Amino acid sequence: MKTFSKRFKKLKSLIEENKSYSYDEAIKLVKNMGTTQFLESVExxxxxxxDPKFSNQQLRTHLNLPNGTGKQVKIAVLTESDTNLELTKNGANIVGFEDLLDEIGKGILNFDILLTxxxxxxxxxxxxxxxxxxxxxxxxxxxxxxxxxxxxVLEFKGGKVEYRADKSGIVHLNFGKINFSESQLKENLLAVYSSITKNKPTGVKGKYFKSxxxxxxxxPSLLIDLSSFKP
Structure with missing residues (x-):
């Protein structure tokens, strides 16, 4: 049986059982939950x-978070062009070709995003x-x-994020840090909801969002009342 720490149990006691929160309520509550000694992300x-095994039910796209993620992403660029210095000046952490391919082949993936x-x-x-x-x-x-x-490079450094639905049809996405203001987190969360809604795969039948x-x-996590996203 899974056991929880006293810290986790205390946070869980703040959440009403079987309640779905408006995104506004949830953001206010989640802001009080980053109680570890490191700067937690908000997810x-x-x-x-x-069912991503069907081509018309796959979701993989990107969005621009108004306030970024708060994370310094490492970007690698695979290219043979002579723009290496320019790309590096604009924020690329790794620029290469054969050397980068060799590292990838060895499973050395020292980057968060790969562009080409x-x-x-x-x-x-x-x-x-x-x-x-x-x-x-x-x-x-x-x-x-x-x-x-x-x-x-500039867009991904500035808050552009890529996301996809996994094989279970679930999207996992960081949309800020616990030190963001409530308004920054709300803006980012609304952008996430809007992007997923706009990029609904053509093969989806019936209800799109499960939870x-x-x-x-x-x-612990907070269930969002989906109707709160609607005007």
């Missing part, structure tokens, strides 16, 4: 009525089993395959 976990152009995608195809499970394989839908690498929870990295 959304959204269960959707998807369409012409180099065939070079990455053989690394699908390494990059895929980590969600690091570049894709046009996620904005990580592009002909404008400079702008892509929508938010929490901090180390806290």
């Amino acid at each position: 959304a976990h959204i269960s959707l009525n998807l 152009t369409p012409q180099y995608m065939p070079k990455l195809a053989k690394f699908g089993k390494i990059l895929g499970p980590k969600g690091l394989m570049p894709s046009p839908k996620s904005g990580t395959v592009t002909t404008n690498l400079k702008d892509a 929508f929870y938010i929490c901090t990295t180390m806290s």
Whole structure:
């Protein structure tokens, strides 16, 4: 039987059993739940009525969080162009080609996002089993395959995030840090809901959202009343 710490039990006592909270109420409550000694992220976990084994029920895209995630993302760029210095000045942490491919082949993935152009995608195809499970394989839908690498680096550094539904149809997404203001977290959360709604796969039948929870990295989760997102 799973046991919980006194800290976790105390936080859980703040949540009313079987209650769904408006996103406004939930943000106020979750702001009081970051009680660890490190700066916790604030997360959304959204269960959707998807079966990703069907191509028309897959969800993988990106959105621009108005206030960023609060995390310093490490960006790698796979390119042979002579723009290495420019890309580095604009925030790219790693820029390379054969050397970067060698590291990926060895399973050395010292980055959070991998960007490249369409012409180099065939070079990455053989690394699908390494990059895929980590969600690091570049894709046009996620904005990580592009002909404008400079702008892509700037956007991802500025708060653009990629997300996808896992094999169970659940989206896991960080949308800020516990030290964000309530208004910053609300703006980001509304952007998450709006993006998932707008990118509803064509194959979805019936109800799209199953459940929508938010929490901090180390806290119990709060169920969101989906109707609170609607005007």
